[in-house]
Amino acid sequence: MRVYIIHEGKEINTWFVKEGEFINSVTSFYYETPSEEYIEAIENCEVLEIKKSTYNMLLKNNLKLALFVIDQLYVNLCEYHDQCQSLRFLTAEKKYEFLITKKQDVLNRLSQKHIASFLGIETTYLSKIISGYKE
Amino acid sequence: MNIIEKALQGNRFFTKKDLFLVEKLASFLFSKKIKKKELLLKEGEVNDRMFYVQKGLLRVYFINDDGKEINTWFVKEGEFVYACHSFHYQIPSEEYIEAMEDSIIMTIKKETWLMLLRNNHKLALFTVNELMANIAEFATQASVLRLMTGEKKYEYLITHKSDIIDRISQKHLASYLGVETTYLSKIINNYKNNEESKTTKKAI
Numbered sequence: 155m156r157v158y159i160i161h162e163g164k165e166i167n168t169w170f171v172k173e174g175e176f177i178n179s180v181t182s183f184y185y186e187t188p189s190e191e192y193i194e195a196i197e198n199c200e201v202l203e204i205k206k207s208t209y210n211m212l213l214k215n216n217l218k219l220a221l222f223v224i225d226q227l228y229v230n231l232c233e234y235h236d237q238c239q240s241l242r243f244l245t246a247e248k249k250y251e252f253l254i255t256k257k258q259d260v261l262n263r264l265s266q267k268h269i270a271s272f273l274g275i276e277t278t279y280l281s282k283i284i285s286g287y288k289e
Numbered sequence: 290m291n292i293i294e295k296a297l298q299g300n301r302f303f304t305k306k307d308l309f310l311v312e313k314l315a316s317f318l319f320s321k322k323i324k325k326k327e328l329l330l331k332e333g334e335v336n337d338r339m340f341y342v343q344k345g346l347l348r349v350y351f352i353n354d355d356g357k358e359i360n361t362w363f364v365k366e367g368e369f370v371y372a373c374h375s376f377h378y379q380i381p382s383e384e385y386i387e388a389m390e391d392s393i394i395m396t397i398k399k400e401t402w403l404m405l406l407r408n409n410h411k412l413a414l415f416t417v418n419e420l421m422a423n424i425a426e427f428a429t430q431a432s433v434l435r436l437m438t439g440e441k442k443y444e445y446l447i448t449h450k451s452d453i454i455d456r457i458s459q460k461h462l463a464s465y466l467g468v469e470t471t472y473l474s475k476i477i478n479n480y481k482n483n484e485e486s487k488t489t490k491k492a493i
Contacts, residue, residue, distance in 0.1 A: 159432065166435060168428070180428040184421045213414065220413035221406060227420035228377040234427035235361070235373045239351070241434035242359050242467040274435040 155199060156268060159191050167272040169237075170196075170260050176226060197263070246275045250283050290367040292318060292341055292395055302415040314405060314412060318395040323388045330386040336375035338398045342366050345392025346456050350464070351384045360465040363389075365453050369419060390456065439468045443476045 155177060157169035168191065171177040182189035183206065195201075213220050240252040250273065253261060261269070270280040296303045296311045303311050318341065323329065330336050332352065340347075342364055349362035349372065361384065364370040375382035376399065388394075406413050433445050443466065446454055454462070459477065463470040 166432075168432060168435070180421075181425045184425045213417065217407075217410045217413060220410065220417060223417050224406070224413060224420060227417065227424060228373070231420060231424050231427065232373045232377055234424060234431060237431045238361060238427055238434060239359075241431060242361070242464070243353070248354075 155193060155195050155201075157191050157193050158271070165271060166274075167268050170257070170264060170268075170272070172260050172263075176230075196268070241274060246273065246279060247283055247286075249273045249275070250280065250287065254287075291343055295341070295367055296415065302411050302418065307411065310409075310411070314409070315395075317401055317405060318397045321394045321396055323392050323394060325388055325391050327388050328385055329388070329394065330372055330375075330382055330384065332383060332385055333381050334375075335379055336372040336382050337379070337400075338396050339369060339371045339376065339402055340386070341369050341395040341397075343393040343395055345388060345390045345394075346453065347386055347392065347394075348389050348457075348461060349384050349386050358464060360461050363450075363453055363457060363461075363465070365456075369423075389461070434467055439466065439472055439476050440480075442466045442468065443473065443480065447480075 155171045156167050157171070157177065157179065158165045158167045160166070169177070177193060179189040179191040179193065181187065182191070186206075213223065236252075236256055240249050240256075243249050243252065253269070253273065264272075266280055266284065267277050270277040273280065290298075292315050293308075293311050296314070297305065297308070320343070323345075329340055329347070344366050346366075347364045347370055348360050349364070349370065350358045350360045353359050362370065370386060372382040372384040372386065374380060375384070379399075406416060429449075433442055446462065446466070457465075459474055460470050463473040466473065468476075
């Protein structure tokens with residue numbers, strides 16, 4: 155699945171989520187404000203969902219669940235941290251290299267269009283980088 | 290903000306009734322005064338403790354391939370800080386944590402903190418909430434970095450980070466925003482000129 159926003163009429167991907175991972179629109183879920191994001195299936199998916207109120211109730215009554223959630227949240231935090239780090243790289247080549255190292259497992263399942271907007275660069279430019287990289 | 294006030298803030302996880310418990314939990318933390326420019330963590334070290342900023346301002350940065358310091362996080366009083374990967378996976382840190390002002394820091398070892406978490410449900414709920422806030426912060430940071438022009442990024446900082454922006458040098462702000470320092474200073478000057486012309490127009 156992918157999470158994206160629409161900015162100046164263009165879809166910008168902010169997160170790719172594969173099997174075994176949790177997903178929400180972070181700010182909307184946490185602050186309960188209207189979402190600026192869309193969540194869309196890129197492949198046919200089977201998804202489990204739980205209401206925030208139910209989840210909070212379970213959390214309040216189950217310490218082990220809370221500990222599990224803390225662990226998952228750290229994983230997410232690290233993920234976002236990587237993302238921010240790569241976005242601060244000044245060249246697109248570096249950004250792509252970073253993605254290859256960190257996101258090898260989903261990279262092959264994504265179209266170049268989706269990868270480009272994730273990196274904040276143009277698709278044509280990305281395809282140049284990729285062919286350069288393969289050589 | 291001291292750690293006890295922080296825990297009781299908003300009456301959400303700990304309430305006034307829990308004061309004794311919170312004080313007991315807080316007794317596991319050590320207080321440390323550090324001077325401006327002093328490091329709490331260096332690249333290569335394993336971040337085995339969590340830090341809480343009681344007073345002051347810290348930055349988290351890494352050094353890129355060109356030898357340039359890139360800021361990834363500014364942390365002010367009332368907030369927790371650690372090098373995410375190193376702390377969670379207990380691997381050598383790629384990051385530095387440095388004081389930008391003279392600061393008072395509370396520290397707790399990861400193992401002590403985990404022990405407390407396992408034995409205290411309220412602390413676990415408090416932690417879940419803090420982590421969600423951190424994630425929301427990074428998520429916003431990521432969209433700001435991805436979308437916008439240098440001008441828009443700076444505007445974002447003015448609107449959302451006005452509480453710390455005056456305490457941070459332009460050099461540090463620039464690497465946080467992923468723009469060159471010279472470019473940022475142009476943006477800031479333009480911004481100020483615009484603001485001034487707006488006020489003059491109003492005066493007329």
